[in-house]
Amino acid sequence: MTRPSGRMPDELRKIELQINVNKHAEGSCFIKCGDTHVLCTATVEEKVPMWLKNAGHGWVTAEYGMLPRATGTRVDREAKKGQSGRTQEIQRLIGRALRAGVNLKAIDGLQIKIDCDVIQADGGTRTASVTGGFVALYLACQKLLRSGKIKTMPIQQMVAAVSCGICGGVPVLDLDYTEDSNAGTDANFVMTDKNTLIEVQGTAEHGAFTPDELTQLMNLAQKGIQELITKQKEVLSI
Amino acid sequence: MTRPSGRMPDELRKIELQINVNKHAEGSCFIKCGDTHVLCTATVEEKVPMWLKNAGHGWVTAEYGMLPRATGTRVDREAKKGQSGRTQEIQRLIGRALRAGVNLKAIDGLQIKIDCDVIQADGGTRTASVTGGFVALYLACQKLLRSGKIKTMPIQQMVAAVSCGICGGVPVLDLDYTEDSNAGTDANFVMTDKNTLIEVQGTAEHGAFTPDELTQLMNLAQKGIQELITKQKEVLSI
Amino acid sequence: MTRPSGRMPDELRKIELQINVNKHAEGSCFIKCGDTHVLCTATVEEKVPMWLKNAGHGWVTAEYGMLPRATGTRVDREAKKGQSGRTQEIQRLIGRALRAGVNLKAIDGLQIKIDCDVIQADGGTRTASVTGGFVALYLACQKLLRSGKIKTMPIQQMVAAVSCGICGGVPVLDLDYTEDSNAGTDANFVMTDKNTLIEVQGTAEHGAFTPDELTQLMNLAQKGIQELITKQKEVLSI
Amino acid sequence: MTRPSGRMPDELRKIELQINVNKHAEGSCFIKCGDTHVLCTATVEEKVPMWLKNAGHGWVTAEYGMLPRATGTRVDREAKKGQSGRTQEIQRLIGRALRAGVNLKAIDGLQIKIDCDVIQADGGTRTASVTGGFVALYLACQKLLRSGKIKTMPIQQMVAAVSCGICGGVPVLDLDYTEDSNAGTDANFVMTDKNTLIEVQGTAEHGAFTPDELTQLMNLAQKGIQELITKQKEVLSI
Amino acid sequence: MTRPSGRMPDELRKIELQINVNKHAEGSCFIKCGDTHVLCTATVEEKVPMWLKNAGHGWVTAEYGMLPRATGTRVDREAKKGQSGRTQEIQRLIGRALRAGVNLKAIDGLQIKIDCDVIQADGGTRTASVTGGFVALYLACQKLLRSGKIKTMPIQQMVAAVSCGICGGVPVLDLDYTEDSNAGTDANFVMTDKNTLIEVQGTAEHGAFTPDELTQLMNLAQKGIQELITKQKEVLSI
């Protein structure tokens, strides 16, 4: 079997992370995973959501959007029709993933919002959002620390994400849109630099998959995510 | 460690499935998993959604709701504020799970809608909806077959679901609300009577989990789901 | 003339009231009027609506919903399309009816919300909601009194409701769906155990009705409502 | 007892009906009942609603609105917040009332929409809308007949409406806002020129009312409505 | 060229301004510009919008609406479908125009809302709303001054508006609907009694226009607006 892109089964797409791309945001990262391009910005707000008043810790949340023509066929603007179930599901996932890397007590009184906007899509937008969003979040935390608004660095572990799937019977890493559309099984993994899992979501699009296959996908994801975390650290110079 | 309910780590809650509880629906099942009670009804519509016109197959979809006082604290009615992201995420999951058990070509021209309404909640409402909803779906398919509207039984495998989690460091099966609120890791599994996976969703609510822990949860789920499928078969007399 | 159900013109459907059916609610009643089944739950909130601040009295309100397949033909979920005018009209009626039985000063600082959810419909869902909802409300008031949160029982009179109509020229009591669809005139009555009226809503669906006919319907309603109130008192042991 | 306006208990407010006040509408009537002013316009559409296709008859419907400053305290514009339950309830009542006067078979293929917009409010806006709206409807029917688009006059009986109430223990006709706010019981009647009832809606705002009191209100309404119908006929020259 | 109405190119339609037409509003003006009729009411609220707290000045805002049958073809009620982009654009324009005439510091702590509701439309509804709305605003300010709630008259200059356009190659003043539909270029001007501009909005509906043509339209507008301001002053007796 050959992948449409010619990649090896355990090979990531070309990854680029550009930081500080937005003059207004407290942190920002433009992530390119092949032809999937996501702009991630971090906004620090000096208040927490109502339901968190006096809880003794701050909050990290995420929002996700796609430009109408990020995809092959134009999609109606959500500003006109409201956020779809898919969008809400994705941004809830990104928020949970990012929070897992942060000691929320260290940002008590603050909320950090990560906006992930897909400029161009070619599969894997939600995992790219986690990986790029975490960099924007890291930068915002660093800025808070430097400004003296917080006392300790709230980042407690690095977080990144990737999708894997079974294409033509072969487990492969980092699906692009063509692979994603044809995969029998598709799974998204969010992991830390300690090789532990934050989230796994596996779905049989056609048929079903065995526990063994899930283990194989998990192994691929582990390899890919450690590479992504290496990239994150490089661009953050840590 | 003792579970709040006194159950063994690999013990399901008391399960009851009552069928044909609604005089109007083409299939119905009232499922009780301990104090979690969900009414599942199947509606057969003799047309498919617009985007499926002439696709050569039918469709199965699900909707999920909760009565306002199904929970300890009353929740505002979604009819007044719109469906939350959580609701949409859950009903998308139920729909995918149910479709995995059906040969959609065998219901060409038809759509079957499964409504899962939580009458009382005590954890695990989405997995109870899958298990009970599949029974309602089965009954509706049976009725279609008997009426001659379809030629072959569209059910190709049985589908059921359960949640597992790590509570106080111990992997346990079928979380109730108290356990769910305190679990460090929480995972929902949808599986078939062939012991294959349709969907897995694991989340670290606090900290992270190891690949090994995921495997342990998967083993518990396998045991629980086979018991649930036995119950489904009993009530369906198959 | 024979009624489709074989009932006498002044005969109610079989009525069943089950109380304390929900483990979370402060009061609950599942009412069956023939094949019309409504689950009524009472929620006590220890605050009043904004517009009632410092008014010297509490509030009772009601919400009404129908499961999508409560009816012969499935109805789209209001969570997806918002509450219809019909739903809002019905829940306003239920709220007014229930408040008429309560001394609101006796629940100053509190709001009691009665949720009436139709599990299965066969005509007369709004009147069943009033009759069952009043039982849930009574139970919640009793619980408040016992807990010492209020000083005196706020219930000042019993309230129940029934529909009547003119079918085939004959005034009949407690219409089921078949009769309701064919009635020339249809009227809903809310009355007290003192034989006084709280609300009357009579509508000519076809043609018109005379003042005399309205009087005949009112007499039937009086008889039916006193029977319903007897049932309420039995189940409440008062 | 003296009424705030000095009127006799069975005395209507000063009624004025101006017809053909809108250059675009197929029929129009500006009705003044004392300080309650409602502009009613009729629009004829040469198609019926989707759900009435091939039913063999046409349709009459009504919509109701209030200018934001029609009332003593400005009310937020419904265009900004959506139609309230009260608005929907009122426009459903007006629609039923108007349809009762029309032979819908005579307008097969057509829909007539009556818009009732309250320019200034002083109580009784819904009953004024019925009375004025019926005149606009009559004019539109007349125009259809004259143009040859329909063969026979669809108006089968005249329809008008009025409110009555018990104020300070005395039954009175045609409540203005001051009376309406203080009435213990309030009832709206829609009747025909044949002294028959189309709709009655009686509500105890405080306490309850007896069947006898309802009869007294009905008698007042009968008197008032016949006077209103005389005014309608005068302005229509019939 | 002859205008459809027979007017001269620089001739306004017949203008009528009736004041104090609403018994509830703090100021009101019913403006007729030919067959365009707009009811303008002013409401004084003794609080400012949230975002203006402690800003040291009050606020003036406007809302715009159209009765469904104000136009030749009935338009769906915005209460049912929400405010269109056109409506929001118009009411933002009216608000800006009115504020330009007011010293907001003189109404610190107050908000004045001007509602402009089109009763009948024949072109130029937004400019009529500005001209009539300013009269309602003036009256409300006068009332505030007389009641002692403010110390100085906040009106600092008179404001009125008119549209001009190029029809059949000829620049004309105050377009009616027929002209507006056929104009190649259409421009709205808001000006003061000092001959200065508050707002100009010129649009080429077909083709384009030259800077010279814009100047010609501006000259026509100046003439028309001074006539409108004369009318405003007459009716206000200033």
Next chain:
Amino acid sequence: MTRPSGRMPDELRKIELQINVNKHAEGSCFIKCGDTHVLCTATVEEKVPMWLKNAGHGWVTAEYGMLPRATGTRVDREAKKGQSGRTQEIQRLIGRALRAGVNLKAIDGLQIKIDCDVIQADGGTRTASVTGGFVALYLACQKLLRSGKIKTMPIQQMVAAVSCGICGGVPVLDLDYTEDSNAGTDANFVMTDKNTLIEVQGTAEHGAFTPDELTQLMNLAQKGIQELITKQKEVLSI
């Protein structure tokens, strides 16, 4: 007076136009006017809007959005709260402006949608959208022509836009955010390569402006727009 940026009064910001930046769109242009960055994509749909069926010509429309952190203070995502009046006003302006450059008959049966999404904002986002959007539109038309789907080039004149304003008493070209916030008068101009006007919108934010001042702003705009059109032609190689 010195401008904050040090520019001359008649000096544009640094302008960059990058074309074909999106792999999916039929035409695309990323425009940078100083720190204002807008991504414009063109989508060709092979059908016209419903209301244009059989009108003998196609359509061009525009949509406008802003990423939440395009601005100094994060703005709530319109997908969550709906499009604001400001957004709708802007996208209506862009649509009118672009249509003015196109012979719609030459694209009969087609609709071209231009999406203008602000990636970073520093004043003048609507005029940048017109200038960049026109380039994306041009490219889409070119592609249609080359593919043989249309017979003649539909672009009949070049269109670009710029804002001008009076800052500190001095008329200046191409306001950035700092200038825009402080300008007494602010005007947007849309013009063609023939020096004619498509649209002018001038507003006095404080005080008022004279007809002479409008003329001065128009002269500045003319100069700036011809420079912008030169840039457009360069990047399009025409």
